[in-house]
Amino acid sequence: MSILLDGKAVAALHERELSEHVAALKARNGGQTPILATILVGDDPSSATYVSMKGSACRRVGMDSIVIKLSASATTDDVLSAINRLNANQAVHGILLQHPVPAHVDERLCFDRISISKDVDGVTSHGFGLMALGEPAFGSATPAGIMRLLAHYKIDVSGKRAVVVGRSPILGKPMALMLSNANATVTLCHSKTSNLEAEIRRAQLIVGAVGKPNFIRSDWISDGAIVIDAGYHTGGIGDIHPDGLMGRCAAVTPVPGGVGPMTISTLIAQTLGAAERVWSTIQ
Structure with missing residues (x-):
């Protein structure tokens, strides 16, 4: 039985929590x-x-x-x-x-x-370095959103073999580091990776972040894997071909409605966090 990792529903839940948090902050x-x-x-x-x-x-x-x-x-x-x-x-x-x-x-x-205090999208070199070291920082919004999505569904990545396909400095690389900081064993793949299919077949968790529609074939993915598709292309197509994944994989993000809403939710949450830091220092 597969779990549909419904980012749209989780983001809506988080928005209600954020609304209450913002209202309380304004009252103070x-x-x-x-x-x-x-x-x-x-x-x-x-x-x-x-x-x-x-x-x-x-x-x-x-x-x-x-x-x-x-x-x-x-x-x-x-x-x-x-x-x-x-x-x-x-x-x-x-x-x-x-x-x-x-x-x-x-x-x-x-x-x-x-x-750095306003880098709520986690794009600066300084912020990236702090995140990589496990120090307090706003993480890149999409990978941070993925980690929040996994946490919501109580999916523990510790000890799992994870493969991230794509090495963008604002998605693939920070994703690999966040998973590593959460004690996953991570392989970061890219366009020069030899025998990408074999790397993906070994993965217990796969993150598609390569930016090419249906680049990762569904038959490369092992039964029971956790599948996170961070791609979005014209026509609602992701980086991972979805055929047959639901039903044989442990968890799958839909496209659209999986990772995208979590990115925006995380960006909003981190902006609220930045505002709280400012106001806590001047009160």
Whole structure:
């Protein structure tokens, strides 16, 4: 019997908890509201949709969001200037630079300009290093959301053989480290991995984070495995081909409705956490 890891339902449950938390926080601090600021560079429709969804999630829990829109021709300096202004704005508690940015923008330089205290998407090198060492930090939102999803369903990864396919600095790499910090034995695979099928067949937990639709074949995955698909492509397709997984695997995330809602829920929760840190130091 497979467990459907319903991220949409879990995120909705978390939103109710967050709403209560935000209301209580406002009651204590004179009505001040946690604010997430998002920088959107260019006119990619998918990115615009994601930004809109994040803003809606903020409002549902009683938080605020602002969006800084820059043209596709914006330079790295333009993006850095926007980040500098948000870093200096004491009313802003979290900063998100929507990924991806146009190719001519130095994304890593821009990510690392975000103040560590406002890095609620876990994208800075500083934040990544703290997370890797097991120190307090806001983790990258998608892998952190996956860990929250597993915890909700009481899935213990300790001692399990885990395979993460994809080595993005904001998804695959932090995912591998979070699993390792939770005592899984982790193999990080990528486009240069020899005999990827064999690596996946050995996995008790597989995370698809390669960014290619249906790249991982369902018949590579062993019976009883835990299957986490972090991909999302046009037509509601993930990175892992879903045929036959439900029924023979221990747990499976749907696409859509699995990892995506948990990413947004985690981003909101971490923005609230950042606001609490600020207000706790000035009360």
